[in-house]
Amino acid sequence: MKTKNWRVIPAVIAAGILSFSGVLIETSMNVTFPKLMSEFSTNANGVQWVTTGYLLAIAIIVPISAFLIRNFSTKELFILSNFLFLFGTVLDSFSPSLTLLLVGRILQGIGTGIALPLMFHIILTKSPIKSRGMMMGIGSMITSLAPAIGPTYGGVLLNTLGWRSIFWFLIILILISLVIGLNSIPSxxxxxxxxxxxxxFIFLGLGLSFVLLSIEKMSLLMAIIGFFSLVIFYIINQKQKLLQLTLFQNNRFNFYMYGFLAYQAILLGLSFILPNYLQLNLHVSAAAAGAFMFPGALISAVLAPVSGSLLDRIGQYRPILLGLVISTVALSLMFLYFPRLNFWTLMLSHMLLMVGIGLSYANLMTVTLATLPANETADGNSILNTTQQFVGATATAIVAQVITTAMHKNPVNGMIIGSKQGIGGLTILIMISLILFIAVNRHRK
Incomplete structure (x- = not known):
């Protein structure tokens, strides 16, 4: 864990704190949406861009992470990502309009888009193979702690000092990350x-952006523009490679990646659905809606390194299978009994779901990258992080559209109907993931 120049664990922690800050600000802002809708006179579709715009920025930047890692030093990239995130945070801390808030969020997304793959690159290239599962678990734990703290952090500050204070306190954390990184990452x-x-790069960005816009605007024209932009990206990418798309010829990589991405959709989809449902339908405070997410996310964060150690010792099959089964049962119960669940029973079902996620989420990322040879790991990491952020942004946009549509059709019960429909879609995703995982491992046996 320590070489002549490198101090691996502090370096992972430094990049992890920056990634943590990105996820923290993302999940803490979710509880502010009802307040932002009122202050900026917008609806759920408009305000969801506070999250979707941020995730889209990450999804567009992450594809160039493999290029950046090959052509710039780790220290240069770490400093760049830190300063971009810091500038965006300062901008958001006093933003008087939704537009300026979104500009700051995009800068934060660019910084996080560099930091996230950088953290896992440090783990995959500097930590010993025998400890890699545990280190991936630690990396996931760092970023998983943010969803545990974020909603509570956001809810408390929203109720006491206002939503802009969410950004004020984050500046200190970013500076701590910078100090640790400068002392542990060598030049x-x-x-x-x-x-x-x-x-x-341009056509990939256009394609991803227009696909998301087509969901938010319900526009067929934007969907067509997005589709053709992605087709042009695919053609140009064969000559000027940005992403190594030949990795998708590896079916094991594809199947494991699906499970990982299904979890990402569930995490981001529920982080939009539940805080808004609690505030708008159960009429709890922002602080209570934030505290609701804390126990489950904390369970997931604590289990991440434990499940990584289990993978190192007993292999991948049992920890991931157990996690997928628990997650499927929890989401199915949440969907079936959703309208009848009160604050506490809904929290229990969420906690059960996060037990399953803690056992399998980080391990699915580990085994997905483990299907690739060493010389393709950086490209695999880039693809995985790109699709992860885009799926998160897409899931947020879709559930926001589902809820908005349901509320227009049924102003009285639309929030309940839209939330249940969103949870139903997420339940189907995890069921497919469980079936694929069992099928691919039976084939291997």
């Missing part, structure tokens, strides 16, 4: 030999 010379595939 290394990296020879820049590649030309940046600018056209490929």
């Amino acid at each position: 290394e010379k990296v020879q820049r030999t590649e030309k940046f595939p600018f056209k490929t």
Whole structure:
């Protein structure tokens, strides 16, 4: 864990704190949506861009992470991501309009988009193979703690000092990350030999952006523009590579990645549905809605390194299978009994779900990357993080659209109907994930 120049664990923690800050600010802002809708005179579709715009920025930046890692030193990338995130946070701390708030969120997304793959790159290249599962678990625990703290942090500050104070206190955390990183990540010379595939990057960004906009605006034209932009990206990418798309020829990589992405959709979808449902339908305070998410997210964070150690010792099958089964049961119960669940029974079902996520989420990322040879790990990491953030943004946009549509059709019970429909869709995703995991491992046996 320590070489002549590198101090691996502090380096992972430094990059992890920045990633943690990104997830913290994302989940803590979810409890502010009713307040933001009122203050900026917008609806659920408009305010969801506070999260969706941030995740879209990450999804667009992450694809170039493999290029950045090959052509710039780890220290240079860490400093860049830190300063971008810091500037965006300062901007959001006094933003008088939704537009300026979104600009700051996009800058934070760019910083997080560099920091997230950088943290896992440090783990995958600097930690010993025998401890890799545990280290991946620690990396996931760092970022998983943020959803545990975020809603409570956001709810308490919203009720006491106002939503802008959520950004004020984050500045201290970013500066701590910078100090630790500067002292643990050495300066290394990296020879820049590649030309940046600018056209490929532009068409990927356009494709992802228009797909999300088509969901929010319910626009067929935007969907067509997004589709053709992605087709052009695919063609250009064959000559000017940004993402190594040949990795999708590996079926085991695809199946394991699906399970990982299904969890991402569940986490981001529920982080939008539940705090808003609690405030708008059960009429609890923002602080209570934030505290609701805390026990489950804390369970998931604590279990992440434990499940990583289990993977190192007994293999991948049993911890991941157990986690998928528990998650499927929990989401099914939440869906079937949703209208009848009160604050506490809904919290219990969420806690059970997070037990399953804690046992399998980080391990699915580990085994997905483990299906690739060492020379493809950076590209696999880039693809995984890109699709992870885009799926999170898409899930948020879809559940926001489902809830908004239901509330327009039925102003009285629309929140209940839309929330249940969203949870039903997420339940189907985890069921498919469980079936695929069992099928691919039976085939291996």
